Amino acid sequence: MADRLSAALAALPERLGWHVTLSASALALGLAIALPLGIAAARNPRLKWISLGAAGLVQTIPSLALLALFYPVLLLLSGLAVKVLGHGFPALGFLPSLLALTLYSMLPILRNAAAGVSGVDPAVVEAARGVGMTDRQRLWRVELPLAAPVIMAGVRTAAVWTIGAATLSTPVGQTSLGDYIFSGLQTEDWVAVLVGCAASAGLALIVDGLLGLIEGGVARREPKRLWAGGVGLLIGLLAALGPLAGAALSHGKPAYVIGAKNFSEQYILAELMAGKLEAGGATVQRRVNLGSVIAYRALASGEIDAYVDYSGTLWANILNRTDNPGRQVVLDTLRKDLKARDGVVLLAPLGFENAYALAMRRDRAEALGVKTLADLAAKAPQLTMGGDLEFFSRPEWAAVVKAYGLSFKSKRQFQPTFMYRALESREADVISAFSSDGRIAADDLVLLGDPKGALPPYDAVILVSPKRAGDQRLLDALTPLSGSIDVKAMQAANYAVDRDTGKKSPAEAAGLLAR
Amino acid sequence: MTEAIVLDQVSKTYGGQAVLAPTSLTIAKGRFVALVGGSGAGKTTLLKLMNGLSTPSTGRVLLDGADIAGKPGPELRRGIGYVFQEIGLFPHMTVGQNIGVTPDLLGWSAEEIATRTDELLDLVALPREVAGRAPSQLSGGQRQRVGVARALAARPSILLMDEPFGALDPVTRAALADDVRALHERLGLTTVMVTHDVGEALLLADEVVVMAGGKLRAHAPPRELLAGHPDPVVADLIAAPRRQAERLAELARG
Numbered sequence: 161m162a163d164r165l166s167a168a169l170a171a172l173p174e175r176l177g178w179h180v181t182l183s184a185s186a187l188a189l190g191l192a193i194a195l196p197l198g199i200a201a202a203r204n205p206r207l208k209w210i211s212l213g214a215a216g217l218v219q220t221i222p223s224l225a226l227l228a229l230f231y232p233v234l235l236l237l238s239g240l241a242v243k244v245l246g247h248g249f250p251a252l253g254f255l256p257s258l259l260a261l262t263l264y265s266m267l268p269i270l271r272n273a274a275a276g277v278s279g280v281d282p283a284v285v286e287a288a289r290g291v292g293m294t295d296r297q298r299l300w301r302v303e304l305p306l307a308a309p310v311i312m313a314g315v316r317t318a319a320v321w322t323i324g325a326a327t328l329s330t331p332v333g334q335t336s337l338g339d340y341i342f343s344g345l346q347t348e349d350w351v352a353v354l355v356g357c358a359a360s361a362g363l364a365l366i367v368d369g370l371l372g373l374i375e376g377g378v379a380r381r382e383p384k385r386l387w388a389g390g391v392g393l394l395i396g397l398l399a400a401l402g403p404l405a406g407a408a409l410s411h412g413k414p415a416y417v418i419g420a421k422n423f424s425e426q427y428i429l430a431e432l433m434a435g436k437l438e439a440g441g442a443t444v445q446r447r448v449n450l451g452s453v454i455a456y457r458a459l460a461s462g463e464i465d466a467y468v469d470y471s472g473t474l475w476a477n478i479l480n481r482t483d484n485p486g487r488q489v490v491l492d493t494l495r496k497d498l499k500a501r502d503g504v505v506l507l508a509p510l511g512f513e514n515a516y517a518l519a520m521r522r523d524r525a526e527a528l529g530v531k532t533l534a535d536l537a538a539k540a541p542q543l544t545m546g547g548d549l550e551f552f553s554r555p556e557w558a559a560v561v562k563a564y565g566l567s568f569k570s571k572r573q574f575q576p577t578f579m580y581r582a583l584e585s586r587e588a589d590v591i592s593a594f595s596s597d598g599r600i601a602a603d604d605l606v607l608l609g610d611p612k613g614a615l616p617p618y619d620a621v622i623l624v625s626p627k628r629a630g631d632q633r634l635l636d637a638l639t640p641l642s643g644s645i646d647v648k649a650m651q652a653a654n655y656a657v658d659r660d661t662g663k664k665s666p667a668e669a670a671g672l673l674a675r
Numbered sequence: 676m677t678e679a680i681v682l683d684q685v686s687k688t689y690g691g692q693a694v695l696a697p698t699s700l701t702i703a704k705g706r707f708v709a710l711v712g713g714s715g716a717g718k719t720t721l722l723k724l725m726n727g728l729s730t731p732s733t734g735r736v737l738l739d740g741a742d743i744a745g746k747p748g749p750e751l752r753r754g755i756g757y758v759f760q761e762i763g764l765f766p767h768m769t770v771g772q773n774i775g776v777t778p779d780l781l782g783w784s785a786e787e788i789a790t791r792t793d794e795l796l797d798l799v800a801l802p803r804e805v806a807g808r809a810p811s812q813l814s815g816g817q818r819q820r821v822g823v824a825r826a827l828a829a830r831p832s833i834l835l836m837d838e839p840f841g842a843l844d845p846v847t848r849a850a851l852a853d854d855v856r857a858l859h860e861r862l863g864l865t866t867v868m869v870t871h872d873v874g875e876a877l878l879l880a881d882e883v884v885v886m887a888g889g890k891l892r893a894h895a896p897p898r899e900l901l902a903g904h905p906d907p908v909v910a911d912l913i914a915a916p917r918r919q920a921e922r923l924a925e926l927a928r929g
Contacts, residue, residue: 381767
């Protein structure tokens with residue numbers, strides 16, 4: 161418990177620093193756009209209708225989806241920029257997070273600015289015109305000072321929203337306090353989840369308090385409060401940015417970026433690869449919790465240098481193939497086609513498979529007499545199927561359904577962690593499991609056979625970005641990993657991270673594999 | 676006699692609806708003129724045309740012989756005093772800052788403004804120490820005194836007032852009206868006041884303009900109007916306060 165906590169706290173300066181940088185930038189940008197727009201909207205009913213409608217619409221998009229949507233858009237724009245200007249920009253990480261959060265922060269500022277300015281007593285507005293103020297003087301000397309408390313209240317709301325939503329920037333590759341929550345949820349490291357939530361909530365409370373001080377100062381015309389709030393914010397900002405600036409100055413740019421998707425095995429393998437590189441004296445940055453497709457695109461565009469993917473996943477998602485010509489043909493075709501398509505280099509398989517397989521509790525499978533997917537087809541109409549968040553939309557699911565004619569009573573989606581719990585609590589009878597998952601052995605689950613070969617092979621392979629294809633240092637560090645991990649070793653390492661007691665960190669589990 | 680304000684065939688239409696029929700009116704320098712009539716008569720519209728708060732749909736407005744269309748509105752209004760019923764003191768400024776707002780816009784120095792503020796507080800019979808207070812700390816009558824002081828701060832020669840005493844109690848109202856009339860004399864102002872109180876207009880003004888239905892129906896000194904007018908609308912309007920005054924006089928005689 162204590163070492164979990166100290167491990168979590170060690171990452172705090174970097175994550176908090178990025179969280180503050182991201183939220184503050186988004187808020188500043190949101191303010192710069194929404195404030196003038198809100199003031200203009202107060203004078204123009206049509207603009208008010210349009211802008212508030214648009215901002216309201218953005219608000220209805222779930223924030224996680226909004227963040228995810230910016231990635232393909234930026235990728236497209238970056239591609240255009242490469243064609244037109246000769247160089248692109250990173251579509252992953254800070255930029256999509258910044259844009260999505262900026263949009264997200266705009267509604268309360270816009271709404272309050274419009275309401276604040278149009279809510280100024282008409283008699284006072286007429287007096288301002290009567291004494292000879294120009295429109296601009298009226299705005300700066302009368303309307304804005306009088307609307308300031310309402311506007312500040314909007315800024316406070318926006319700040320709290322933005323800080324909360326910034327935790328969702330983790331899946332698009334931006335370091336934030338969300339790293340604690342996403343990784344912690346995945347590895348059932350509740351200490352990390354709590355640290356992430358507490359840090360994010362604490363930050364929101366402090367910022368809200370300081371902005372409240374400014375709001376009070378503005379409303380009661382007490383410059384002291386206003387200054388106290390402003391200085392507090394500035395000190396907080398500098399304190400949060402300090403470690404980032406220090407790190408940037410002392411290290412310079414990290415030499416390599418290792419990516420990982422959002423589950424324990426990926427964290428462990430990323431640590432394993434990073435460890436090999438660091439042992440050779442290189443600096444390595446980790447970008448974990450990437451979405452499945454985002455990880456490949458990020459590699460192809462050179463935003464990450466290497467990560468581990470699975471042959472069946474690449475086969476279905478990148479090459480859009482639904483057939484299953486056998487393990488070796490799949491690997492050979494992938495090596496050739498990925499190189500030709502994106503310049504991506506596929507190193508030799510690591511030695512284990514993390515295949516999609518349907519799993520059941522042993523006692524339940526035996527009671528129903530189910531050993532294979534063919535047996536399952538007969539019983540499926542009375543059973544509930546639990547899948548991870550992407551399984552039901554994957555071609556593997558379609559292939560299994562087609563090959564065996566599966567039709568379940570109901571289907572439910574779970575975070576992988578909760579999927580196993582659901583099996584235990586009988587909320588699901590069958591789940592989509594991963595063959596390298598440590599919980600299969602630990603929970604005494606059986607994997608159902610696939611006599612028709614509907615599920616493709618899922619050999620774990622290291623992929624290297626086009627720009628590192630000829631990087632000897634990287635290749636020398638990673639190539640020896642080929643064939644070095646069998647499924648038992650991977651299951652054990654995964655279980656070390658996923659189990660409830662005596663948990664290990666992904667880096668410690670990577671140490672088990674390296675031996 | 677020189678002309679301070681000339682309205683030359685001005686009219687005003689809002690969204691296709693005529694609120695003021697083409698009207699001409701000449702006001703000589705130094706006169707105190709009251710605009711009277713029921714609500715919707717067009718008297719406030721007429722007043723706002725004089726300082727450009729409203730622009731005429733047709734016709735032109737001349738101040739001291741010059742067409743006001745040739746001058747930007749804000750610049751024009753800094754040279755004209757304006758007082759209205761809602762007073763409209765700026766709640767985020769002190770009384771002193773409110774009074775000094777037009778001089779500040781005109782770029783007067785801080786000392787000039789401070790001296791002028793003291794002068795004006797004396798002029799409207801308010802203690803000088805109210806300068807540092809917020810408008811919300813004053814009574815309604817005091818606030819309208821500040822409103823008058825603000826209007827006079829930049830030494831305008833024309834003072835426009837839109838129902839200036841409408842929101843005040845009768846005692847305060849009478850006192851402030853007398854004070855404003857005295858200021859008008861002392862400062863040699865040309866004053867135009869909109870009011871719906873015909874009695875007040877007859878007692879205070881040199882000339883009374885009667886408006887009804889967006890048209891100017893009469894323009895004459897009070898005594899002449901009291902003597903009778905051929906237009907029944909005007910006659911009715913004047914007759915009411917006159918009857919009241921006669922009944923009061925009867926009552927006083929016993």
